[in-house]
Structures are given as C-alpha cells and as structure tokens.
Amino acid sequence: MFRRSVLTGLLLLCASLSAQAEWAVNMRPGVTEVSQNVFDLHMIIFWICVVIGVVVFGVMFFSMLVHRRSTGQQPAHFHESTTVEILWTLVPLIILVLMAIPATKTLIDIYDASEADLDIQITGYQWKWQYKYLGEDVEFFSNLSTPAAQIANKDEKGEHYLLEVDEPLVIPAGKKVRFLITSADVIHAWWVPDLAVKKDAIPGFINESWTKVDKPGIYRGQCAELCGKDHGFMPVVVEVKSQEDYAAWLDEKKQAAIALRELTSKEWSMEELMARGEKAYQGNCAACHQPTGEGMPPLFPALKGSPIATGAIEGHLDIVFNGKPGTSMAAYGKQLSEVDIAAIITYERNAWGNAVGDMLTPQDVVKFKQAQE
Amino acid sequence: MSAVIDHTAHAGHDHHHGPAKGLMRWVLTTNHKDIGSMYLWFSFIMFLVGGSMAMVIRAELFQPGMQIVEPEFFNQMTTMHGLIMVFGAVMPAFVGLANWMIPLMIGAPDMALPRMNNFSFWLLPAAFGILLSTLFTEAGGPNFGWTFYAPLSTTYAPESVTFFIFGVHLMGVSSIMGAINVVATILNLRAPGMTLMKMPLFVWTWLITAFLLIAVMPVLAGCVTMMLMDIHFGTSFFSAAGGGDPVLFQHVFWFFGHPEVYIMILPAFGAVSAIIPAFARKPLFGYTSMVYATASIAFLSFIVWAHHMFTVGIPLTGELFFMYATMLIAVPTGVKVFNWVSTMWRGSMTFEAPMLFAVAFVILFTIGGFSGLMLAIAPADFQYHDTYFVVAHFHYVLVPGAIFGIFASAYFWLPKWTGHMYDEVLAKTHFWMSFIGMNLAFFPMHFVGLAGMPRRIPDYNLQFADFNMISSIGAFTFGASQLLFLFIVIKCIRGGKPAPAKPWDGAEGLEWSVPSPAPYHTFSTPPEVK
Numbered sequence: 001m002f003r004r005s006v007l008t009g010l011l012l013l014c015a016s017l018s019a020q021a022e023w024a025v026n027m028r029p030g031v032t033e034v035s036q037n038v039f040d041l042h043m044i045i046f047w048i049c050v051v052i053g054v055v056v057f058g059v060m061f062f063s064m065l066v067h068r069r070s071t072g073q074q075p076a077h078f079h080e081s082t083t084v085e086i087l088w089t090l091v092p093l094i095i096l097v098l099m100a101i102p103a104t105k106t107l108i109d110i111y112d113a114s115e116a117d118l119d120i121q122i123t124g125y126q127w128k129w130q131y132k133y134l135g136e137d138v139e140f141f142s143n144l145s146t147p148a149a150q151i152a153n154k155d156e157k158g159e160h161y162l163l164e165v166d167e168p169l170v171i172p173a174g175k176k177v178r179f180l181i182t183s184a185d186v187i188h189a190w191w192v193p194d195l196a197v198k199k200d201a202i203p204g205f206i207n208e209s210w211t212k213v214d215k216p217g218i219y220r221g222q223c224a225e226l227c228g229k230d231h232g233f234m235p236v237v238v239e240v241k242s243q244e245d246y247a248a249w250l251d252e253k254k255q256a257a258i259a260l261r262e263l264t265s266k267e268w269s270m271e272e273l274m275a276r277g278e279k280a281y282q283g284n285c286a287a288c289h290q291p292t293g294e295g296m297p298p299l300f301p302a303l304k305g306s307p308i309a310t311g312a313i314e315g316h317l318d319i320v321f322n323g324k325p326g327t328s329m330a331a332y333g334k335q336l337s338e339v340d341i342a343a344i345i346t347y348e349r350n351a352w353g354n355a356v357g358d359m360l361t362p363q364d365v366v367k368f369k370q371a372q373e
Numbered sequence: 374m375s376a377v378i379d380h381t382a383h384a385g386h387d388h389h390h391g392p393a394k395g396l397m398r399w400v401l402t403t404n405h406k407d408i409g410s411m412y413l414w415f416s417f418i419m420f421l422v423g424g425s426m427a428m429v430i431r432a433e434l435f436q437p438g439m440q441i442v443e444p445e446f447f448n449q450m451t452t453m454h455g456l457i458m459v460f461g462a463v464m465p466a467f468v469g470l471a472n473w474m475i476p477l478m479i480g481a482p483d484m485a486l487p488r489m490n491n492f493s494f495w496l497l498p499a500a501f502g503i504l505l506s507t508l509f510t511e512a513g514g515p516n517f518g519w520t521f522y523a524p525l526s527t528t529y530a531p532e533s534v535t536f537f538i539f540g541v542h543l544m545g546v547s548s549i550m551g552a553i554n555v556v557a558t559i560l561n562l563r564a565p566g567m568t569l570m571k572m573p574l575f576v577w578t579w580l581i582t583a584f585l586l587i588a589v590m591p592v593l594a595g596c597v598t599m600m601l602m603d604i605h606f607g608t609s610f611f612s613a614a615g616g617g618d619p620v621l622f623q624h625v626f627w628f629f630g631h632p633e634v635y636i637m638i639l640p641a642f643g644a645v646s647a648i649i650p651a652f653a654r655k656p657l658f659g660y661t662s663m664v665y666a667t668a669s670i671a672f673l674s675f676i677v678w679a680h681h682m683f684t685v686g687i688p689l690t691g692e693l694f695f696m697y698a699t700m701l702i703a704v705p706t707g708v709k710v711f712n713w714v715s716t717m718w719r720g721s722m723t724f725e726a727p728m729l730f731a732v733a734f735v736i737l738f739t740i741g742g743f744s745g746l747m748l749a750i751a752p753a754d755f756q757y758h759d760t761y762f763v764v765a766h767f768h769y770v771l772v773p774g775a776i777f778g779i780f781a782s783a784y785f786w787l788p789k790w791t792g793h794m795y796d797e798v799l800a801k802t803h804f805w806m807s808f809i810g811m812n813l814a815f816f817p818m819h820f821v822g823l824a825g826m827p828r829r830i831p832d833y834n835l836q837f838a839d840f841n842m843i844s845s846i847g848a849f850t851f852g853a854s855q856l857l858f859l860f861i862v863i864k865c866i867r868g869g870k871p872a873p874a875k876p877w878d879g880a881e882g883l884e885w886s887v888p889s890p891a892p893y894h895t896f897s898t899p900p901e902v903k
Contacts, residue, residue: 298511
C-alpha cells in the first residue's frame, strides 16, 4: 500500500511536468538566459533526487514485501560494515560536488550586475511598488488594480486576479536593466518568476539585481516577503516593450510629468479637488483607513470625525506629509504629488459627514514643502 | 547513591511509594514520569490548538477570494500556528519523551535535577497563556510570521509584541533548564557498565539536542531582547533609520533558527532508531556511524543559517559558502537513511502502528530531505524562496518527521506508560488517515510553490485554486484524525489488554526490564549493564 501511494505521487509528478495552466506543477523556464539556467539547475537536482529516491525506496519496498515475519523470514544478524558506510558517504559527496559546479557558475552570472544599459530604482511600500527611472524624470507607483468586489467574491474573478496593477514597470527588450531594490518601511521582496529575479527590498539597504529580456510581453509576480496586512495584494507586473515602443512610452511619461507641474500651478475649485481627492484616496489611503473613512481601530484609526481630519488644516497636512513615526502611517510627502496631497486632504475634510468646508490647494502644499526644507 | 537517598527517605516516613493524591500531585511533583506525562499532555493540547489555527488557514485558502477571515487575522493565524507548533507542540513533546524514557533507558531513578524539572514544565503553561492571551487584545496577536522579521515585528508590530517577547523568554528559560537537566542526567546517572557508546540512540540524540538547545536558546533570547530594547528603550539594533541593521535580525534569528530545526528532528531520529530494529527483529545497522552522523548534523547546523537568507543580498562568497555547507548536510542525513534501510534489510518485519509510523517517517522525511537539497542550490532557491515549495518542504520534515516520530514513540511506549495495549485496529486507522491526509495536504504545495504562489498570502490567483482545495481537504482529514488519536490514548489509559513488561518481542533496552505500567519509582537500585 505504501508503494502504491508513493508511486502514484511520483507518477503524478512526472506525468504532470508537461501539464498546463490550471494544474501547473513545475517551475516555468522563464524568458531570460538566467531563468533558463535556473530552470535547468532545478531539473538536474530534481532528477538526481528522483533517481536516489527510486533506488532507496525501491530497496525499502522490496525489503518490506519480502523480509516479513508473515512470509516466515528469519532475521539476519549483521549490523555493521565499514566498507558500505564509507561507500555511501563518498558517493553522495561526489554527486554533490558535481552538482555544485553548474550551481556556482549560474550564481556568479546572476551576481554580475555590471555594465547595465538602464538603472531602475524599485522601492517597496506597504503595499505597493515605486519605480524610479534613474537619470530620467520618470517615477510612479504601481498599485493592485483588482477591484475589491472581486476579492469579496461579489464579481467574477478575472484571469489576472491579484496579479494586475494600475501601472506596470516598463522596460526595453534586449537591454540589460539593473534594478536597485530598497524599501521605505518593512522588508518586501520583488519577484518575477519569468525573469528568475527575487530580491529582498530592505529599508536602509540597496540590493542589486538585473535582467535582460529579449521577448516583449507582460510578466507577472508578487511580493514574496511577508510585509503586513496586504502582503498578498501587492503584485509586480513588468511590461517588456520593443525599444521603439519603450522610447515612445518614456517620452509620454515625461510629458505627463510636465503636465502635472502645470496642474500644480493651476487654480483648483473645491469640486475638482473633491473629485480628484476621492480617486487618490481610494488608491492610496483606503487600504488602511477604509473607503468609508472608518479605519480599522486601533491599528488604523478612523478619519471620519477624527480630531485631525476635522481640526486645524496645518496639523492635517503635517501628518499626511510627514507620517507618524512608529506606526504604519507613512510620510506621503515623498510619495504623492502636491496635487494629490491637496486633493486627498480636501476630500478627507469634506467626505463621510466630515464637513469642515475648507480646502487645500496644491500651492499651499508647495509652500508647506518649502517651509519644511 | 540514589539507593542511599531512598533509604533515608524510608526511615523518615515510610507510608508511601506512590504519588500524592489530588491536584497538588501534579503541581508539586518532582517525579520524572509525572512530569513527562504533563509535558506530553501539554504538547498534545497545544498540537490541537495550533492545529485548529491551521484549519482556519486552510479554510480561508479553500477557495480564492476572501471568505472567512480578514487578512490581518489570517496573519495572526499563520504566526501563532507556527509558534505554537514549534515551541508548544513539538519541543515539549520531545521533552516529555525524554523525561519518561531517558531515566528508564539508562537505568536512573529519576532526572538529575527534579525540582528544576517541575519548574521548567510549569513555565510552559504560563508562557503559552501569555502568548495566546494576545489574540484577545484590541490590536490582535503577533501577525509578523513565526520568524518575526524586524522591522515588521518592531516598528510596525501590534502592541501585543511585548507579551510575545515575554512569552518567548519564558519558553527559552524552560527549554534551557530542560536541556541542562537532560545533560546532567545522561552524564551522571547512567547505570554502571553503560558506557556512552552503549547508550540507546534516543539517549544519544537527546544528549546532542540538549547541547544544541543550550547553545541557541540564549541567542533567541538575545534576539527578542534586542527587539524589546528597540521597541521600548529607544535603541536601533534593527532600525536602519537609527543606524541599525534589519538584516542583523535575520542573522541572529537564523543562527538560532537552523539548529532549532534539528532540535525538532534529532530526538525523532533516536526514537525511530529504537523502533525499526524492534519490529525488524534485527539490531540497528551502523550504531557508531549513527552517533557520528548525528554529531555531524549538529555541527553543520551552526554553519548553514544564511541559506534561509539567500535573497537578502549577502555577498557572492557568502552565498557560495552557505550553499556548499548546506549541501554537505545531505551526507550525514543520507547515512542515517541508508542505515535505517539496511536495518530493515533481511529482517523479520511486522507492521504494528509504531513501525508504520517509523517507516512512513523514513520515506516522507527523505522526501523532505530531497526538497531541502533542492532548496540548498542558491540560484534555484531564488525561485523557491518564500513560496509554497518551502512550506511543503518544512512540513514534510516536520509533520511526517517530527510528529510521526512522536506518534511512533507514543504507540511504542504507551504499553509501558499505561500498562495496557492500545487498540491496534484504531491505531492503524489513525496511521492511514494521517498518512493520506498529510500527503494530500502537503504534496500539492510543491506544485503551487513551483508555479509561483508565495507563502503567507490569504488569497491567490485562480491558477492555484485546484491544488489549494486538495490541500485543504487533506489538511482537514489530517486534523480530524488527530481526534482519533486522542480517543485511542484515553481508551488505552482506561483499559485494554494488559501489557507484559516487554510487549514487543524484538525490542531492546532497560525500559523493558521494568513491569508495565512502569512503577512510580524505578531503578532505585541501579541495574548492571554488561
């Protein structure tokens, strides 16, 4: 009976190596040279284990079937043999040394992040990623875009459920891209299986990693290190574009940055700020303070009727801009544009029955920022 | 010498040989058998508590989407499940077995330090009372994983983290005292003629485990103390903002954590090394090499900790060193497996419940060893790390490893403890349900892990749905079958076929030379070992 269940397990394993989609059972070879090498290492060590397993378990099952008292077997008395002891110490050792050689080669290759064509700084936040293209005027946040209704089982779940973002990381095909990975709060890990890149994002450290993808496409992954409540809800999506498309995309992002600066100096009305504020609030604040503003006390306080959101506007701006040390409340001055900070604060002061009636303009935030420096 | 002490005790008050009556017997006892039983019951209760949390986890993961609990509570469940199973279920169970069996195996009248023995047990209910109480605090219990990486467990932790730290300190004190007691007992109280190399392997593996405990529990205490200082006294050991180093936390934690893994498995190695020869009716193959292999594993366990940290960005040379050292562990572990198989070879085997659990231990622990070897390959680990592949790996070494080892031991020695034979049919049912449930629960985790499902997430993409449902069904089966175990044990205590002094014809060792159930005081006069 033992034999049957273990054999079934092994068969299942072997048979399913080529299986697809829903019943995926194996690592993906990925789309880079490194990921292919890693996949090969994985398969070599897997087959080594299978062979050793077949031999050891084979001997064991034979013994269990034949060397039983019920078949009238008399026990032998041998209990040591230095020769076989030495043999089964040395043989595994040799296998391990042989295995270590390709593993070392691949590892040295993975660690060589030199001569990159492009540097991107990746910063983990609870619970989103920020991508900053070094040397270009382009940076943005990448948030989960799966609707809450799907997570709550109210809507049907899509194909990329929990693996989709509002704005993916875009990189050019055929270029060596270096990632400089860090974190603004707790430890996260940036992982894209198809690139075989997984590196911890650690506050105070900058970790290096790199990739070179030849085939344009969209590759998905997730945060791999437990980082708090929404650890399961901060996917990584990488879109690889041909070099022309990438250049066009980069240009567009630069234009958008200029447009945002113009927005900062524009005269905003209360309605415009409230509309923008609601959207920005849902994207940045609602994970903790909840869409209803009621929070999840005591970890995440309510904003509805809170002394800060209904008190002096300077205090409200200060806590949003600088965060609250020692808690999960981050310093959003570093994360959001002046426009969004102004809009969010205006929204929080005038939504869910908070009726302070005042508003904050992007120019006020600019002044606050200058005073801070 | 112990005979002399017994003699004077008799002169003082000669009215009793058995235990005191009532509740105070258990509160004040210094008897190794009473304390052993208390440890075993405590660990079983914790096993059910930690298991219930696993059921909550598997229920939430039964289908994609959030159904039963909030992500915040889900994280508390994964954290508490890990902490309770490691520190509350597996470790105390082995201490309980050590208490019961080591004096009986080496012909000692009791543990060397009986009052400390009582204290080290009674610290545990206090420690876990404190730990479990945090679940009822307003902000909830620990939610940062059983590995509690800073700064998630310091700056970003719920307030209950301070209670968690105090609980860990108490468990650590308890473990260190228990370990000192084991070392003192084994080195001082062996019967005349029992040299170190004549000791049963369970005694050997526990001696080595005890040294591991004494070496690493203070490191864990230091680790949580640094957390306490960071949280309450303004230090910055683990805070980058204050010039500290979050990676330091992981180095310190895993310097404790890796030997801890072997603390949970070495005593099981010892127990299985007693059980397989008993039911193969053939002496253990390669006793000496088993002792050396155990010692080698213990030594290697101190120089492999950073394989848990392959993705934190340690330098290439460090990465290579820890990869090679980790691969080396396969050698002594392989020796042990080969020895067990050779012990079975040309034996005259029967398959009572202890043997079934022991054989399943060898097979499934080896499968866990294989995935361990795969995880040792650093470049491949970049894909495995923090996925369900890792969850599958350590559950394969802990459930059919440590826990099957404990079940095998329990069935093997229950006749000695209770004086009755357990119900063999029910015990075999328990085995097959556990075996099937456990494989159904944990084998598919290899697949979802390789396919890209990270661990510690409360919700997942649809591609992982089918295997997760199978895992949950397996987990529920495994969980339910442990209630059957409870029933079997109670039934065995209350009655059953009377057990002879040596119920297993192939068993060896001094514990079978005393009657079943073992009298309250045994070996008041040391036996002679030839």
